[in-house]
Amino acid sequence: MNTDIDLPPESSPVAPRAAGRAVRLFSLSRVWTIATSTVTQLVRMKTFYFLLAFALIVVAVGNLNIPATPVQELSMIKKVSFGAMDLFGWLFAIVATALLIPRDLEDRTLYTILSKPVRRIEYLLGKLCGVLLVVGTSLLAMFVLCSIMIYSRESIFAYAEMDSMARSGSYTEHEVLEQLALIHQQGLRPELAIAVLASFFKASVVAAVTMFLSTFASSSLFTIIVSILLFLIGHAHTMASNFWLDESGNSIFIQMLVKVIKILIPNYQLFSFSEGIVQGQAVIGSLVWQMGGLTAGYLAVFLLLSLLVFVDKEF
Amino acid sequence: MSELAVEVKNLTKVFHIGLGKDYVVAIDNLSFEVKAGEVYGLIGPNGSGKSTTMKVVLGLMAASKGYAKVFGLDSGDIRARNEIGFLPENPYFYKHLSGAETLRFYGKLCGMKGAELKARIAELLKLVDLEGAADRRLGGYSKGMLQRIGLAQSLIQNPRLVILDEPTAGVDPLGSRQIRDLILKLRDGGYTVFLCSHLLEQVQEVCDRVGIIFRGRMRREGTLNELIAVDDQTTMTLEGASPELLDEIRKLVHSKEGSRIVAEGHPRTSLEQLFIQITDHHQEDAP
Numbered sequence: 318m319n320t321d322i323d324l325p326p327e328s329s330p331v332a333p334r335a336a337g338r339a340v341r342l343f344s345l346s347r348v349w350t351i352a353t354s355t356v357t358q359l360v361r362m363k364t365f366y367f368l369l370a371f372a373l374i375v376v377a378v379g380n381l382n383i384p385a386t387p388v389q390e391l392s393m394i395k396k397v398s399f400g401a402m403d404l405f406g407w408l409f410a411i412v413a414t415a416l417l418i419p420r421d422l423e424d425r426t427l428y429t430i431l432s433k434p435v436r437r438i439e440y441l442l443g444k445l446c447g448v449l450l451v452v453g454t455s456l457l458a459m460f461v462l463c464s465i466m467i468y469s470r471e472s473i474f475a476y477a478e479m480d481s482m483a484r485s486g487s488y489t490e491h492e493v494l495e496q497l498a499l500i501h502q503q504g505l506r507p508e509l510a511i512a513v514l515a516s517f518f519k520a521s522v523v524a525a526v527t528m529f530l531s532t533f534a535s536s537s538l539f540t541i542i543v544s545i546l547l548f549l550i551g552h553a554h555t556m557a558s559n560f561w562l563d564e565s566g567n568s569i570f571i572q573m574l575v576k577v578i579k580i581l582i583p584n585y586q587l588f589s590f591s592e593g594i595v596q597g598q599a600v601i602g603s604l605v606w607q608m609g610g611l612t613a614g615y616l617a618v619f620l621l622l623s624l625l626v627f628v629d630k631e632f
Numbered sequence: 633m634s635e636l637a638v639e640v641k642n643l644t645k646v647f648h649i650g651l652g653k654d655y656v657v658a659i660d661n662l663s664f665e666v667k668a669g670e671v672y673g674l675i676g677p678n679g680s681g682k683s684t685t686m687k688v689v690l691g692l693m694a695a696s697k698g699y700a701k702v703f704g705l706d707s708g709d710i711r712a713r714n715e716i717g718f719l720p721e722n723p724y725f726y727k728h729l730s731g732a733e734t735l736r737f738y739g740k741l742c743g744m745k746g747a748e749l750k751a752r753i754a755e756l757l758k759l760v761d762l763e764g765a766a767d768r769r770l771g772g773y774s775k776g777m778l779q780r781i782g783l784a785q786s787l788i789q790n791p792r793l794v795i796l797d798e799p800t801a802g803v804d805p806l807g808s809r810q811i812r813d814l815i816l817k818l819r820d821g822g823y824t825v826f827l828c829s830h831l832l833e834q835v836q837e838v839c840d841r842v843g844i845i846f847r848g849r850m851r852r853e854g855t856l857n858e859l860i861a862v863d864d865q866t867t868m869t870l871e872g873a874s875p876e877l878l879d880e881i882r883k884l885v886h887s888k889e890g891s892r893i894v895a896e897g898h899p900r901t902s903l904e905q906l907f908i909q910i911t912d913h914h915q916e917d918a919p
Contacts, residue, residue: 340711340714342710344743346745347741350737350740350741354737357728358726424724426724429718429720429723430741431690431692432690432691432692432795435713435741629694631687631694632687632692632693
């Protein structure tokens with residue numbers, strides 16, 4: 318006879334648990350927790366290895382033996398280093414952002430996070446802040462590396478130039494100082510930090526756009542490809558406007574399409590003011606503030622768009 | 633009347649397929665209640681709507697019709713989620729975090745910090761027997777260990793309701809037994825447990841009440857006794873009975889009109905119990 322039906326032990330007379338603590342409707346502490354966890358995730362994914370590639374580029378460029386004047390050589394080192402820094406910045410922003418949300422969804426980590434008292438806006442904001450923290454830190458590390466290289470080359474060039482001019486004996490002190498000033502003009506200057514800030518602004522907008530795409534994209538690969546495409550289109554804003562909007566022969570449809578694209582896709586060309594700074598142009602303070610404001614505006618708009626898609630998303 | 637931990641009323645969930653008019657009804661006018669302090673099991677085959685029901689209760693999905701409430705709060709309300717601990721089927725956490733870091737992360741999301749969080753992490757690691765693996769990354773955890781750390785994270789903020797989706801899926805019998813014991817401990821600790829499973833034996837072992845769902849509809853619901861007891865049959869287990877005594881009992885039963893012996897045999901242990909006996913025995917023998 319079957320006698321092994323295991324009924325659960327009788328319920329012990331334990332009182333049900335009391336209600337939990339009060340929950341804040343919005344908490345910066347939860348945003349910070351998600352942001353720091355995102356930083357840990359990206360660090361432990363060994364994403365900082367790309368800094369090694371950057372270091373190799375900077376060292377290689379710094380040690381190239383090209384037939385040029387010290388001023389030309391310093392200018393080239395800066396252009397290549399800051400160009401690479403900008404490229405690494407926005408590319409890293411795209412890849413890191415595109416990997417995070419789809420991966421959380423695929424791994425179902427999102428289930429356990431959103432089943433805790435976490436608002437979806439807190440999750441998105443936390444992820445974006447985490448990526449921006451890593452991008453910012455990476456740009457800072459690259460800037461330090463560049464600065465060391467530029468400063469060391471600048472010192473070597475200045476010493477060599479001074480030595481050679483003194484030995485020839487045919488230059489006045491004024492001419493020597495003038496030549497040194499030219500070298501220092503292309504050397505390490507505090508304004509270069511503004512160029513890094515411009516790259517950070519651009520990478521931040523790129524990250525926000527990528528996050529918006531990743532809220533509805535089916536895969537990380539799709540998000541990365543479309544983000545890069547949008548980045549390239551975003552660089553052609555002025556060119557497209559000049560070509561399609563100012564040409565009277567174009568149809569209304571094309572003109573409308575260009576206008577819509579102009580509204581939807583950020584104008585990344587605006588962030589290219591760093592190139593001028595790298596080439597030794599003066600920094601206009603108000604422009605930096607304007608760009609900061611524009612970046613904040615883009616971040617707010619794309620965060621809002623991401624939330625609109627994400628808030629009703631079912632998992 | 634005891635407080636309701638979960639109240640699902642006329643819940644319907646419809647999934648639209650693509651952009652056309654095609655749709656699938658995953659849950660069809662489902663109603664049930666889970667009382668505070670009880671262990672409730674929702675059972676049904678794969679695709680019957682268990683996980684969808686659970687996701688609506690967790691606020692991960694919105695109901696097409698009807699509603700789900702947790703301790704009187706709408707399931708989409710963030711305050712309701714503070715009362716819930718959730719262990720998903722095959723829990724995947726951040727593999728780059730260690731066991732202790734995982735609990736710290738989820739604890740902070742619930743607003744815990746400092747000494748309180750530290751003490752809670754230590755307490756839970758002890759409860760799920762993972763103190764020795766606290767600093768190991770989850771990437772190196774076995775399936776059973778992942779399930780136990782998952783259970784610990786579900787309890788981190790000391791919720792009133794614990795929702796477990798297939799808690800022993802893919803876990804070996806020993807791990808399964810440990811999780812079963814943990815569920816019983818939770819009940820003894822005053823937690824309400826809402827469990828979804830298609831492993832009937834497991835549900836039978838731990839649940840006070842059970843609902844059977846099929847094709848999105850509740851087919852039967854009640855206490856285990858109500859559902860599985862056969863009222864006109866009686867089980868009697870004898871020890872040391874001689875063949876003569878058994879013969880007498882048989883004769884007596886036959887002599888009474890309307891009564892008969894339906895089945896007779898030796899009680900058997902289950903394969904799971906045998907497995908646990910053997911592994912326990914060898915663990916004791918090990919140097």
